[in-house]
Amino acid sequence: MKTKIVLIIGSSHLAFRVKKQLVIEGYNVLHTNIELINSETDSISLIENLSIFFKDIDTASLAMVYLIEDKDENNLQLIISLISLFSNIPITASLFNENLTPHLLKDHINLKILNPAKIAAPSFVEQLNIQIAAEIENENLLLEYKANTPKSFSIIQKILMAFTLMLIFAVFFFHFYENLSWIDAIYFVTVTAASVGYGDINLANSNTISKIVGILLIFGSTISIWMIFSLTIDLYLKRSIQLELGRKKYTLKNHVIVCGLGRLGYFIVEELIQKNEKVIVVEQNENSNHINYFRQLGAEVYIGDARLPKVMQDVNVIDAKALISVINNDSLNLEIGLNARSHHNTVKLILRIYDDLMAEKIKDYLQIHHSISASAIASKQFLNTLNFLEA
Structure with a gap:
């Protein structure tokens, strides 16, 4: 049994996944979150609250401190506070805003910053080139369907x-x-x-x-x-x-539909554009900061609710190479995928599902063969920082 202690500060799904794997590997894991740390005292200063929290912890025995809160601002506050209190503690932090990373890493050799969304994005894109037997059969059905479908007139x-x-x-x-x-x-x-x-x-x-x-x-x-x-x-x-309003009927073929332009969707779309894929992004929030950026890169952006049949018709899901849904909600991703399939049952679905066990059940019972847990992929990179230090 390893005597080193690993401290995890965070309430995200990724934090619990990292904790689970560390326990399996035999580490002594302490787990808390920023809200609990701040609730233990009357002080409004995070630095003061952390200094009180660490009074009962032997910092020399800490093999790693993981900062994996959902919000960047919480992780940023924790990074600055811990660096100011303990300069020698090894820290691995989650941060989606990469503009801050170079400034934080400067002169802090014990600090590692990882972007979970950027780590997971390539795995979603790789699914485009993975074809299973059921999808080959679906492609044959699609060709037959198109051949037998009469042309409609307006x-x-x-x-x-x-x-x-x-x-x-x-x-x-x-x-x-x-x-x-x-x-x-x-x-x-x-x-x-x-x-x-x-x-x-x-x-x-x-x-x-x-x-x-x-x-x-x-x-x-x-x-x-x-x-x-x-x-x-x-x-x-x-x-x-x-x-x-950002809505129109597209006639693209062999394109990729990405539903959700959040943190993970951002890097998936970037990856697809770098691979010269034709991309239509479906985003419900018309005020998203990334819309104009991706339009300038050549991606099409449709403003609407991906769960609606009309939206699937407008983005021409029947001729799409695949549909990738990465909204921060498993049930919404599943609903979008199943609605797209009901519109046309041969579309290739790649869905973000937080729980990898649930992802396996979805494959078995709903025949959605590309359901991926982004946190499962990112957690491996986070664990690697600890293994690298001990190597």
């Missing part, structure tokens, strides 16, 4: 086709029934449909049937042109508004 296309057929019928009718030449029939139908009516050709002396056809042509043309014009303007205005 209402504007349907009206336009009906209008065209009406004009063709009218040309044939007046050519054969009124004995007009082909060019005269086309000319007469055109000026009638356009409501010009020069009067050089008219139906004043024609029989009742021709006049009825002429009336129907006038009304049919007027209604068709009005509807096509109105619907086209409406479609244009809606698309303009949707574009302003």
Whole structure:
């Protein structure tokens, strides 16, 4: 049994995972969090509270202090406080804001700073190239589905086709029934449909049937042109508004859809762009600081709720290479994945699931074969800092 003590300060999922592995490896683990440390005294100073907390701890016996709170500001306060109190204690801290790292590491050789999101991101991207037997079968089903799916038409296309057929019928009718030449029939139908009516050709002396056809042509043309014009303007205005709001219908193929532009999503998208993948990001928060950054890098960003079927249709999930959902909520990731699959059951799903045991159950029962625990991946790097010191 190792006599060295490892102290973990943090209440994140990663902190508990690191603790579990250290206990398995036989370390004596002390575990607390910043709230408990501050609640033990009446002082509002974290430095004072830490000095009181460490009174009963032999700092010489500390093999490592892990600072793994969820929030960067808490880890930053802990780093500064511990460095000011104990310059020789080995510290490994979690920090997502990499801009601060070089300044903190300067002149502090006992401090290691790791970014859990950056560590885990490549593992999600690697899943794109891992293909299992079930997915090969899904690809065959997708090809069959596309081959057997009839092409659908919009209402504007349907009206336009009906209008065209009406004009063709009218040309044939007046050519054969009124004995007009082909060019005269086309000319007469055109000026009638356009409501010009020069009067050089008219139906004043024609029989009742021709006049009825002429009336129907006038009304049919007027209604068709009005509807096509109105619907086209409406479609244009809606698309303009949707574009302003960050929503539009994409026609990309073999692209990767990333749901969630948080800390992990940020590094996954960066990794995908570096690998020249076509990326559509679905982010619900239109005020996210990263949206413009990734648009400048060439990624598409759709503002909306990835759980909605319309959003999956707009980002063209049926032709996507994969869907990666890395929102900070297991149930939301699962809901997004299952909704995407219900929209089209052949899409490749890569989901962030905190609990790796739960991830295995999801593979077994829901056939989602790429469910990954980001904290499980990051914890290995955190443990390596301790193993490196003892080597």
